[in-house]
Amino acid sequence: MGSVGYLLPPSGENWSKLATYKQHGGYAAAERAIRQMKPDDIINEVKNSGLRGRGGAGFATGVKWTFMPKDGRRPRYIACNADESEPGTFKDRQILERNPHLLIEGLLIASFANTIDAAYIFIRGEYRTAYENLVASIAEAYAAGYLGTNVLGSGNRFDIYVHRGAGAYICGEETGLMESLEGKKAQPRKRPPFPAVSGLWRQPTTVNNVETMAHVPHIIARGADWFKTVGTEKSTGTTIFGVSGHVVRPGAYELPLGTPLRDIIFEHAGGLRPGRTLKAVIPGGASMPVLTAETAMQVTMDHDNLQKNGTLLGTGAIMVMDDTTCVVRAAQVIAKFFRHESCGQCTQCREGTGWLHKLLVSVERGTAAKSDLDTIDEVTKYMEGQTICALSDAAAWAAGNFLRRFRPEFEAHVEQKKCPLDGISFEA
Amino acid sequence: MTAEPGAALPAELRARIAAEFPKYPEKRAVLLTALHFVQAERGWIAPEMIVPIADLLEIEPIEVQEVISFYSMFHADPVGRWHVQVCTNLPCCLRGARQLMRGLEQTLGIRAGEVTEDEMFSLAEVECLGSCGTAPVLQVNTEPFVEGIAPENASALVAELRTRGGAAGRRS
Numbered sequence: 001m002g003s004v005g006y007l008l009p010p011s012g013e014n015w016s017k018l019a020t021y022k023q024h025g026g027y028a029a030a031e032r033a034i035r036q037m038k039p040d041d042i043i044n045e046v047k048n049s050g051l052r053g054r055g056g057a058g059f060a061t062g063v064k065w066t067f068m069p070k071d072g073r074r075p076r077y078i079a080c081n082a083d084e085s086e087p088g089t090f091k092d093r094q095i096l097e098r099n100p101h102l103l104i105e106g107l108l109i110a111s112f113a114n115t116i117d118a119a120y121i122f123i124r125g126e127y128r129t130a131y132e133n134l135v136a137s138i139a140e141a142y143a144a145g146y147l148g149t150n151v152l153g154s155g156n157r158f159d160i161y162v163h164r165g166a167g168a169y170i171c172g173e174e175t176g177l178m179e180s181l182e183g184k185k186a187q188p189r190k191r192p193p194f195p196a197v198s199g200l201w202r203q204p205t206t207v208n209n210v211e212t213m214a215h216v217p218h219i220i221a222r223g224a225d226w227f228k229t230v231g232t233e234k235s236t237g238t239t240i241f242g243v244s245g246h247v248v249r250p251g252a253y254e255l256p257l258g259t260p261l262r263d264i265i266f267e268h269a270g271g272l273r274p275g276r277t278l279k280a281v282i283p284g285g286a287s288m289p290v291l292t293a294e295t296a297m298q299v300t301m302d303h304d305n306l307q308k309n310g311t312l313l314g315t316g317a318i319m320v321m322d323d324t325t326c327v328v329r330a331a332q333v334i335a336k337f338f339r340h341e342s343c344g345q346c347t348q349c350r351e352g353t354g355w356l357h358k359l360l361v362s363v364e365r366g367t368a369a370k371s372d373l374d375t376i377d378e379v380t381k382y383m384e385g386q387t388i389c390a391l392s393d394a395a396a397w398a399a400g401n402f403l404r405r406f407r408p409e410f411e412a413h414v415e416q417k418k419c420p421l422d423g424i425s426f427e428a
Numbered sequence: 429m430t431a432e433p434g435a436a437l438p439a440e441l442r443a444r445i446a447a448e449f450p451k452y453p454e455k456r457a458v459l460l461t462a463l464h465f466v467q468a469e470r471g472w473i474a475p476e477m478i479v480p481i482a483d484l485l486e487i488e489p490i491e492v493q494e495v496i497s498f499y500s501m502f503h504a505d506p507v508g509r510w511h512v513q514v515c516t517n518l519p520c521c522l523r524g525a526r527q528l529m530r531g532l533e534q535t536l537g538i539r540a541g542e543v544t545e546d547e548m549f550s551l552a553e554v555e556c557l558g559s560c561g562t563a564p565v566l567q568v569n570t571e572p573f574v575e576g577i578a579p580e581n582a583s584a585l586v587a588e589l590r591t592r593g594g595a596a597g598r599r600s
Binding site: 183 | 456463
């Protein structure tokens with residue numbers, strides 16, 4: 001791991017215990033923020049740092065905080081997104097299992113900056129170890145006076161509650177998350193109104209990702225100017241990249257934004273298996289457009305460069321596929337995921353995700369007609385930009401870009417009436 | 429004479445659910461947590477639990493039922509004492525999840541989605557568990573993940589679960 005990393009402890013160490021966390025400077029930033037800074041100063045520092053949300057959308061965090069109204073309505077909430085269900089993504093889990101106090105401290109600073117009464121950490125139900133670790137660390141923070149009534153002698157009260165999900169990707173969508181927290185099906189809400197105006201139980205709410213909050217103590221401790229020296233001009237700081245698939249050393253790697261993708265794959269993750277060549281890479285989680293090997297070898301992992309190259313940073317979840325991979329099969333597996341996870345509200349998504357999956361299964365099996373490829377393309381077009389949330393767009397991007405960027409392989413399945421890589425490719 | 433809300437639930441379970449109420453402005457918000465508590469007893473949520481939970485949370489039975497059906501971790505039908513959930517999303521498939529599932533199906537003599545006759549095991553395909561760096565991955569009940577499990581170790585896993593014993597239909 002590069003020495004510029006600051007989110008995760010050194011390899012092999014675990015800072016979940018409060019004493020350990022404090023030994024490494026923990027909670028000094030929160031103490032400074034609460035005792036010496038004004039709320040607007042904190043928000044401005046975070047704005048100036050250029051910190052962008054790490055949940056997949058990359059919206060400027062400081063700017064999001066300025067959306068919180070100044071109308072005096074209480075209570076005001078933070079909903080912290082620990083739902084982490086984007087396929088390929090396992091970064092927030094690293095923080096929850098190895099450095100949870102960093103998240104707690106980030107939420108504490110955010111609560112002071114935004115006059116927050118309580119934070120609900122929505123954690124996916126499957127994360128057992130992370131949940132128990134987080135609950136234990138929060139209990140330590142309460143005992144030490146960092147949480148509860150009279151936080152650090154400020155006279156303010158701030159509570160953190162951990163709330164378990166129960167298996168639904170759409171809980172990672174900010175309004176789906178709030179619906180689920182309120183005890184309902186996680187069906188996203190129409191916007192406006194936005195969460196800052198009408199969020200949890202219609203109160204002002206800011207929804208922020210775990211990793212995003214984990215950057216905040218470091219920004220306050222070392223300053224926005226320092227933060228801007230890490231990463232690129234418009235993508236500041238580090239992120240925890242998650243590398244999976246056909247590499248020798250899959251795993252989590254905290255690196256500056258802007259690191260070349262080929263360095264992550266071939267240096268940090270140990271490259272491909274012997275004798276194999278690179279075929280395709282999804283750089284930011286299953287929702288993000290797949291890249292051909294040629295493009296993958298040229299891009300840097302930051303918002304601007306990836307957008308320029310026809311994809312998005314998303315959650316920095318890098319799925320590596322070598323030349324043994326049938327990309328039609330890969331597209332089909334992802335389409336099945338979106339079909340399962342569609343909440344069903346919007347016709348374009350409910351019907352479109354089902355249709356895409358069925359068509360891709362048919363292509364993969366060799367039973368599709370050539371015109372079915374054009375149908376896939378058409379279906380993706382009416383799934384984009386028309387629905388209550390972006391799941392429909394994600395499903396469309398995934399399927400559409402596999403088809404557009406690897407069209408000859410799709411056509412080979414149709415012409416040969418079978419998978420040309422059957423017996424060689426991974427099984428779906 | 430009207431019964432106390434949720435009276436059909438065991439007192440200890442009712443108390444555990446009620447202890448969550450102060451954390452939220454509405455009782456409804458406790459629903460997912462309450463269902464996790466209920467499911468921890470037998471591994472699934474029996475239909476006769478729905479009305480008592482609805483009464484306790486002051487919501488409608490249909491609102492409990494639709495939540496059970498919406499979320500993949502909640503089961504409205506019996507599952508095995510050991511419910512083995514294998515991720516079959518892309519990163520895990522790239523590293524042998526399908527072979528792993530086949531190994532488990534062969535060892536247990538059931539297909540994904542089924543329960544063994546002695547009701548000790550069930551198998552399911554699940555979506556990405558968030559452990560792609562150690563793929564392939566599975567989860568037994570709500571225990572910490574079993575990570576980086578090679579397909580040829582499927583039978584060893586089943587054997588180990590058998591030695592942990594337990595009775596069909598009970599989780600504790």
